[in-house]
Amino acid sequence: DTEVTQTPKHLVMGMTNKKSLKCEQHMGHRAMYWYKQKAKKPPELMFVYSYEKLSINESVPSRFSPECPNSSLLNLHLHALQPEDSALYLCASSQVMRQGAYGSTDTQYFGPGTRLTVL
Amino acid sequence: GQNIDQPTEMTATEGAIVQINCTYQTSGFNGLFWYQQHAGEAPTFLSYNVLDGLEEKGRFSSFLSRSKGYSYLLLKELQMKDSASYLCAGMDSNYQLIWGAGTKLIIKP
Numbered sequence: 001d002t003e004v005t006q007t008p009k010h011l012v013m014g015m016t017n018k019k020s021l022k023c024e025q026h027m028g029h030r031a032m033y034w035y036k037q038k039a040k041k042p043p044e045l046m047f048v049y050s051y052e053k054l055s056i057n058e059s060v061p062s063r064f065s066p067e068c069p070n071s072s073l074l075n076l077h078l079h080a081l082q083p084e085d086s087a088l089y090l091c092a093s094s095q096v097m098r099q100g101a102y103g104s105t106d107t108q109y110f111g112p113g114t115r116l117t118v119l
Numbered sequence: 120g121q122n123i124d125q126p127t128e129m130t131a132t133e134g135a136i137v138q139i140n141c142t143y144q145t146s147g148f149n150g151l152f153w154y155q156q157h158a159g160e161a162p163t164f165l166s167y168n169v170l171d172g173l174e175e176k177g178r179f180s181s182f183l184s185r186s187k188g189y190s191y192l193l194l195k196e197l198q199m200k201d202s203a204s205y206l207c208a209g210m211d212s213n214y215q216l217i218w219g220a221g222t223k224l225i226i227k228p
Contacts, residue, residue: 041220042206042220043218045216088159106150106210106214107167108152108216110162111161112160112161113160115159
């Protein structure tokens with residue numbers, strides 16, 4: 001089972017709203033990721049959690065706030081977003097973030113994404 | 120700098136074979152991934168290569184040459200459902216994925 005779930009599928013919000021995106025996996029993966037993807041572009045890494053600790057923040061504006069309540073859940077809290085933040089937000093997970101030996105344990109499995117529109 | 124290059128778009132015929140090439144430059148190397156992405160959907164993992172050579176998985180195969188910084192994805196017996204974008208991504212020494220812009224594959228009947 002390589003399933004990562006995300007809710008909601010679609011979200012429309014105003015610039016003054018506060019909303020949250022949720023991601024869940026039950027594969028025992030210890031690394032979880034948030035990506036942002038604009039149309040016809042590759043995914044852009046936003047945040048990485050490794051063993052429930054934030055290990056990478058790719059200079060993301062503070063209006064995006066990640067949270068990892070436990071090893072299965074990852075949230076992205078949104079506040080005061082701009083229209084240019086409209087995109088597909090993807091969650092991914094992998095067994096571990098760093099692996100010393102050859103293997104595919106760093107393969108990232110993606111959730112279906114949340115299509116966010118900021119008005 | 121780090122860079123992944125792949126063609127923007129390719130067209131092929133149903134039932135035929137197509138090869139999508141990817142060249143990469145990463146700071147360190149921990150493997151090369153291929154993902155398939157249908158429009159509006161999430162990327163789906165296809166293959167991972169870290170050693171030189173060909174990995175075959177059903178109709179899809181992926182090849183890696185580390186000395187040349189080169190990989191390709193080979194799709195055989197093309198089906199209409201194979202119309203999608205194919206993303207090449209290299210994993211660098213920090214175990215981060217460096218993504219190519221994707222190759223949009225159009226399958227014609």
